[in-house]
Amino acid sequence: MSSNSPSPETDPTPSPITALYTTITSSLLQTTRAANALVATDLPFQRTLNRDVGAQLDAQNARLLSLAERLLQRAAGDASVASSGAGPQVQAAHTRNTGVRNPPPAAGAGVRLRDVEDLDTGWRDVVDVLDSLLERADGCLDGVKRARNGLPEHKGMPRTKNDIEKPQTLFDDKQDNSEGRKFKPLLTQKPHAMMPLKESIGYGTNGYGHPYQDEIEAYEFPNSLYTTAESRPYPPFDKTEATFVDTLDGLAEMLKELKKVKEVAIDLEHHDHRSYPGIVCLMQISTRDRDWIVDTLKPWRRRLECLNEVFANPKVLKVFHGAQSDIIWLQRDLGLYVVGLFDTYHAACALNYPAKSLAYLLLKFINFEAQKQHQLADWRTRPLSADLLAYARSDTHFLLHIYDNLRNQLIASSTSLSSSDPDSNLIRQVQDKSKETSLQRYEYPVYDVAHGLGPIGWYKQLFRTPAMFSPEQFAAFRALHHWRDGVARQEDESIHYVMTNHALFSIARSLPTDKTKLYQVAGQVSPIMRLRGDDIIAVVAKAVEDGKNGPDMNTVMREVEAVIDEGYHKRAAVREAKAAAKAAVKAEAAKEASPDDAAMLDGAPPAAPIAHADPAPASRFWGPALRAVGGVFAQKRNVHTDVRLALPLPDVGADVFGAAEDTVRAAGAKHVFVREEERISAAAVDDVFSVKGLGGRGTKRKKGWERMAESEGELVVPQTEEGEEEGDMDGALEGGEVEEGDEGEILAGEDTMPEPEGEAGRAARMARKRAAGKEKKRARKAAKAEAKKKAEEGGGGAAVEPVEAVPFDYEAQPSVLHGRVREGRGGAPAGRGKKRQVEGGYDAVRESG
Template sequence: MEKLSDFPALQSAITSALVSTTRSASQLANEDLPFHRSLDSTLATSLDRQNARLLTLAERLLGTATAHTETVRPPPRLRDIEAVDGNWRAVVDVVDSLLERADTALDEFTGAVRRLSPGARETGTPERVQQTARPSRIAASLRSRDIEKPQLRFEHVPTNDEAGAFVPLLQSRPHALVAGQDSKGGHPYQAEIEQYTYPASVYTYAEPIPYHPFESTTATFVDTEESMYEMLEELKQATEIAIDLEHHDQRSYIGIVSLMQISTRDKDWIVDTLKPWRRKLQCLNEVFANPNTVKVLHGAFMDVMWLQRDLGLYLVGLFDTHYAARALGYPGGSYAYLLKRFANVDAQKQYQLADWRIRPLPQELLDYARSDTHYLLYIFDNMRNELITKSNLEKPDNEGDKIWDVLVKSSETALQQYAHPVYDTEFGQGPMGWYKLLARTPALLTKEQFSVFRAVHRWRDEVAREQDDSVHYIMPNHQIFSLAKAIPTKKADLLGIAQPASQTVRLRADELVSIIIKAKDDGVDGPEMLEVMSKIEPQFPRKPAAKEEAASHSVAAFVPQASSAAVNGNPTVTSSLPLRSMTSAFWGSAFGSSAHQDRPVSTLNDVSLTVPLPPLTAEVFADPAEMTSTPVKEVEPSSPIPTPASAEEQAPEDDVFVLKQLGKKRKRTEPIDGMAAQSDEVAIPDEESERLREKAERKKAKKEAKRAANAAATNGTNEDAAAGVGEEDEQPFDYASAPSILNPPRVSKEALKARRKKEVNPYAKSMDAPKGLPRAQKERAGRSMTYKS
């Protein structure tokens, strides 16, 4: 197509053909083909031939669609109907790839997206975000890909073996209070952050400045030094900026900052931090350390570390919206929650774990990265106003100032310092150590297993540092436990246990087997696991010698001590770790396994608490309602009174008691100390009893009158009826004189009407039964109101 006007006609023809094909396929699917196959064998043969032809065409189409794409795996093979079900996911992936490529081609054809020439890619234009070509597979951006490590091209390639204190990367310190001060001994901007005073705008209630519509704006992609300096000049004019980072830690030992997003009120930037000259970005300290510019981040604890480690950037005047959400008591503290609350935007969190090293980045990842800062300043405005509204500035010492709390915690976050991860073989301390992994898992290893566990863990750390990969990329944690418990001594056994085995484990399996064998031999005379753990955590004893030693533990023993310090790069282990204990100071042994049965179980008398327990008397377990409703007067007898037997001892096993009859009072015995002797008696008020008695008498008289009237109507000479004989004196039925049921006598209409008038409705008085107990009666303590005790 040479003319744009011809495109609608082509689109209409393609859509019509697709609709017709889809409609025919749906009609065939609705037919009962197996039934028609059974009626006509020639039809079955024709259907099989057409199925084979369609499968062959579909397989050729899939092969053509994946011929010139980045799809790694071969196209799915469709040999039969079962192969379609087995390869359905692969077919869907190919179709998705075709749709995305068509979408990209249509955008380029209509002019919505302009394809970059090779020269434009090298020079770098400010509108790179719109012009970046998307990859054929968006799903590939969600997982780690096998691409060349960008850190190998850095001007300062990481070595991962630094053991001393971290030396800041700063070449200069803009906005320093003391010029020329040596910053190698600590935080380069510690004095500036501690003495910093936030601008008055942070305490000023103002109408939130709305953000620009996301769809109508673009971001500037910064991947050259020239564009970096252009961005810096524009950032110097802003009073508030929003910052966020995208980090990758799968194919790097310490991780690398892959992307940095910066937004002002009017513009967004996306900075490529994987360039070889990445350390030149520390020129941004002219803005990041400027006290006149407020830096807004969300959850900035790790971002502060990563900025120091990779780019030499420091934040003076940090405002963390995560602490603001906590101060305001929001039900959620994530950025996705704030985005939905204030901007009504759903965060696309499926891209959060994407491989941010991919270049060029797909448009979906660029939009996701830009959204992390595009709305952040508007969210900051709303949260600042809410903090001001809910603050009480009249209280002394900033007690009711919520903004003050947020700013103090934000400053503490900005003062964090990065430290090199030093591996501690003996005690496993530090972020890369083995102790946290073992302390969180309820595993009790033997000497040999414990030795193998530490040896394999150290081998994984050394290989990860050497290859500059994550330790989890080399070997997951659960495989270390599996190897320690099985202790394989052959390569085949090791590969069978470490499943799925990474490429590093497969290539260095012989090396790992030799380490396991050596660790097993060293473990025969090595330390016990509990012995080493007791050195790290002195508050739980290895083997208490006496009952007094177990009772000596108190609540004060669990107060954390000073943290471990690093001397000459090596951590010094102290009693600073509030880690798990094998025994509890209040409940005794914390484990029920046989491995800890030899530990003495502490009793309540052995507990030494800082807060004394109240006396455990009977009143503690009594019902509060009962105690308030039935107070008992305390009487001190002058002479000893024999204690009566309990209710269970007095009553026989099959003791049966009867509820109190209606209309009559139960006989009481003499009270003892003001209490009734019959604890199961149900008392009924006198007024209620009198009312029920009168009602029963009226009902009895009414029945007798009705009975006499009926008897007089049937037998006028019946003397018993006239005398009011009861129902129990009824005359026997005379079957001989009874009328025939098959041939009943004819009755006139007048007699029938008279009979109906005399008939009595048997259900008319069904609701006149005696009522149950009134609501005022409640079950008392003791026996329940049943017929058996």
């Protein structure tokens, strides 16, 4: 820029783009406000009041529809030029990607908006045009950003992942997605073999075998894994670079370096949106000193089988994180097998880490935060950006350092490294889990039409969705699901690219009869759906006809659940058999240290096992509240262990807490009175106490004791209304008129003359005590009356000055519920009658008021 050119900061003249942006924004703002104001008014009512208003509204509607139509056609025309009028190179690329020699006109090119109904029926075309405009705007903005940052423009590179040429069309080995085939391992030779390749993959009832099964089962971790060692430092991430391998010469050089090491870290990047089975796009390999990123999308990718020289070598430890999918992908695409796997995911599980992801381990041991937004990137893109390369490299650059730390913690957390028990030897546990991962075999996906089971079946998708279909809708859903899978196999596309799950459910619910309705209800319409719209309509029509006499959805779901349960029981039986065999081997190994065997050698019989009673079918406390089906409780949801009592307690009797052989008390049995001479003395039984006296208080008790006192020979026991007998000493004290504190004096009375034995003597004592209490009460009343009389006489008849009442302080008083029981006179506890109180309770209130 010359010195005479004004700088952007000082130039006051706005650029044309800025002026255009200001004008468009202002116009849109005014239009939006006017539209919102019109929505708030009752336009039909205004039409009825004034015909001129109706004519003006119709004219404005026609003008707006015409303007929208012209804009859509202009935008669609630009899009069609971009796809068909840009020259033969673009047309050839379109033909390679879609298989269509003459591409159809762009969506929206033929849209006509004569009235509002046309806008509703053609709404999908409007959305497609807007999407294309937004994509073009996004591409322009990306170009502006790259130019501003000084980055070169990607010549001829597509802007979206759907425009990338499918790399699998250029592979030397073509993908075959047809059904009914068994996957045969891609190996042409087997390095580090214990059994020849032909014998190890022999074809059986379950297909071809795992070529390295014997080698994996015989593998044992090296001794270095059982020794604590300081973790080796990793090269600085920002000061080193990875080597990109995209040639055969680079592959040979990398293989030469890998044969020299004892430990390697491996990871893969996968893409499954534009391929039916998926495709491995990158392979990252790291040693202690170097990083490699291998391009696995080259036409000669099957030549990567030479890496089995390292991958199948039991002397080289292969460190993965979460290798369950990686093992399958390596077999399917590259013919690679892993012998000597250490999965850091299983190590994190054995150590009970709160999280098991690689991002968590990177943050824990490296303090490195991975940029996981690139995890779902389109890894088919070439050339890869610097951000994608850095993300891919970070997955393996630190993994061997993480392995060092996990190994030391596994050793420290194990109780016995020499034991074969995985619970006490965590290294053994990780080894066993890693072997199970390595022994996985890839098989071609099989579509289950009848039951919809398997990873690509319809059952799991329908089970997770709260959808309730009619027989016609259910038949359409199953037919569309099967059609989608078949088209995806033919086009080598993912099922979600052919038709999204939302479109699948929407079409099954609506059952459209024409393509216009189909595109309206589908939402997002893929290019394949547009090309095969007539096929979809035919599939729906046939399914509706078959569904009229077809099975109900709930009936089919129950049948599938029965098949799942049967398979589960079979697998459970196999697991139990394996567990029993393992337990037998374990018991045989520990037989020498068994205390029972040692006792038998000394001539003593072995210790008898502890007998455990079988659980009762019903609770004696709650009754048969838990219903069982076939001995198994019918409970499929998760049950909380912290059960809290939320049921009313039943009538609890002594039979509930007694032994099973105790006699059960008959329902509604009455309390039986036992005479004193027939009762067990307190000296013989000192652990029995009375919780509460039987009977209530009132006149009947008083009269009963009075009749008892009058009787001379035989005790007369009155009956309550409920039929319960009374005659308890505690009940007499509770129902009597004994003042607080008087019981002590009554019990410690001065009368020491001999009394009759039996109930007559007891009645006499009670009558005498009651009479003494009444006498004391009359004496206290007389003393109070005499004191009051003397006070009045001493005052000469003058009026007594009232005493100002002191307000009662409730906060200063102790709690009535938790107050201390006051003692009666003579040190005896206060009686249990209605006048027994606690400190700060009734007495305090009575004295203050």
